[in-house]
Amino acid sequence: MNKIRVAIFDDNALLRDSISLLIGDTDNLELVGSFPNCKQLKDNITDSNPHVVVMDIDMPGINGIEGVVLIRKFFPDIHILMQTVFDDDDRIFAALKAGASGYILKNAGSAKLLDAIVEVHNGGAPMSPSVAKKVLNQFQSGKPDSEEDFNLSAREREVLGLLVKGKSYKMIADELCISYDTVRAHMKKIYEKLHVSSMTEAVAKAINKNIFGFF
Amino acid sequence: MNKIRVAIFDDNALLRDSISLLIGDTDNLELVGSFPNCKQLKDNITDSNPHVVVMDIDMPGINGIEGVVLIRKFFPDIHILMQTVFDDDDRIFAALKAGASGYILKNAGSAKLLDAIVEVHNGGAPMSPSVAKKVLNQFQSGKPDSEEDFNLSAREREVLGLLVKGKSYKMIADELCISYDTVRAHMKKIYEKLHVSSMTEAVAKAINKNIFGFF
DNA sequence: CAGGCAATACCCGAAAAGGTGTATATTTTG
DNA sequence: CAAAATATACACCTTTTCGGGTATTGCCTG
Structure with a gap:
């Protein structure tokens, strides 16, 4: 053999x-x-x-x-x-x-x-x-992947989007013309909805669950 | 018309x-x-x-x-x-x-x-x-995308890999059985090589330049 | 073998991010 | 209409990360 x-x-x-x-x-x-x-x-x-x-x-x-x-x-x-x-x-x-x-x-x-x-x-x-x-x-099903819905609001998606692009709270605040603390408030909500507790986890999840699709 | x-x-x-x-x-x-x-x-x-x-x-x-x-x-x-x-x-x-x-x-x-x-x-x-x-x-050329070489060492890639998965310095230290400060030392090198200055930027770059490919 | 580099580790101080709580106006929704 | 969700903003305090240093070990290369 x-x-x-x-x-x-x-x-x-x-x-x-x-x-x-x-x-x-x-x-x-x-x-x-x-x-x-x-x-x-x-x-x-x-x-x-x-x-x-x-x-x-x-x-x-x-x-x-x-x-x-x-x-x-x-x-x-x-x-x-x-x-x-x-x-x-x-x-x-x-x-x-x-x-x-x-x-x-x-x-x-x-x-x-x-x-x-x-x-x-x-x-x-x-x-x-x-x-x-x-x-x-x-x-x-020919679908790309699991399409979990995290119920993010439009604003939250926007903030998360900037996060994924590597922006800091401060940069996000500037870009969206809101205060640093408001960004933090959104982040808190995002963390809650994604069940994470740090920027990098959030970014990782956003990508792996393709919340924005196609990276 | x-x-x-x-x-x-x-x-x-x-x-x-x-x-x-x-x-x-x-x-x-x-x-x-x-x-x-x-x-x-x-x-x-x-x-x-x-x-x-x-x-x-x-x-x-x-x-x-x-x-x-x-x-x-x-x-x-x-x-x-x-x-x-x-x-x-x-x-x-x-x-x-x-x-x-x-x-x-x-x-x-x-x-x-x-x-x-x-x-x-x-x-x-x-x-x-x-x-x-x-x-x-x-x-x-049928290539996936720009394949930039950032000259990361094997260890640095490993650290960056864990970072991309959402791990903190502390978790990375535990996972690799090295001290927190050694993780930091690696991070400094990684930031230098990727020309970034924060975890999220590094993660974003790792993904967009597909250092690990296929996300 | 000397010099370079990777990997390890520690220190300090500054900056950023995270946790908790509170508050208000607006919009959505049941 | 009342309750819930959203977007905004501030305070206080802890943890984590960042940017400088410095130093030792071991390995590879000229």
Whole structure:
């Protein structure tokens, strides 16, 4: 029986090494390449000719999602398993949209990693329920994404919009010709409605729930 | 000669009214509908049967960009002119990608608005040079967007990533198991490299220059 | 091996943001 | 019409962030 040929892309050398050892100890898997970035991705893959690529989602230079795009473009038969440190639904979803077959958390344990590699090679799609639901929703209706309604007033949306563009309270006050304290009053309401408690959380939520759509 | 049939979607009643008056005073234009949101978009357009739709980019419920998508889907022959308060390249670009024909700033003056309506009806595409350049770039090379390199180190990217997810310095310190002051040290470097000076600016830039891609 | 850079960590003072409370006029809505 | 929501504004106080420094460790490169 032929071994599953596996290649790894991850900027963390330690993690690459430990996966190497892990795969070396498993007799139905074979590590054919281990790379710290996607700069030579095309050559790397041509040379190592893997069945499965294990790809870190966060990498300097070309990131993992862009890596997925490239692999899909040049090697459409290769299955890609994403690895992430955090369970970041949106990024994982993006990776899947780009053509990854599944994903696994970096702290999931070695047995699970090996299982996931075998699973993607067999055409499976290891992923968490929350991501699976997103994928399902996308398939069911061509809609962009969950359109949660936060009941923001027009003014609140305006303030949030400026926030998302990186403005400070003071700048927002100037831009809207209202007092600093009024901006704060709006912010309080916005935080309440979005269930957050800081500018950055609000910005992150505004983007991920695409309150303004299309970033 | 037939008048150009125009419909307006804007949540600002005052602005709707002033545009109504404006169009009423112009003899080659005819206002056939004026709506505060896109909830009944399909019926509204079927009933009013416009040649040109003037659409606010920011609206509660279904936003202007989603509105564009819907119009393109059901009424592919209608030309859409976007209206925005701010010259937000990214959103405008998104609207154009979604199928809008052009855009105009809300404070551009009535004469320009009328010109723009006529222009889109005649197949033109009124837009600012900076947006035009983006569109051109997109056409010239299938690349996602400007891929500026900010020379962030792996650690800095990691910190910025957590920032974008809405974390505070303290949370980042905990998550990365480093001291609060080290997070600050990284932040200083990040701000320097991105040429910004606040968390929200950094988040905004990280997203708009898609340092992490795919939001 | 010397110099540069990344990562770590600490200090200080100033500025910004956040939490809570109060208040008033207007608009919307049941 | 009365109640609720919105937009405006101020006060007081705490926490967080920002902009300067300074310093050590380790790694990579010329």
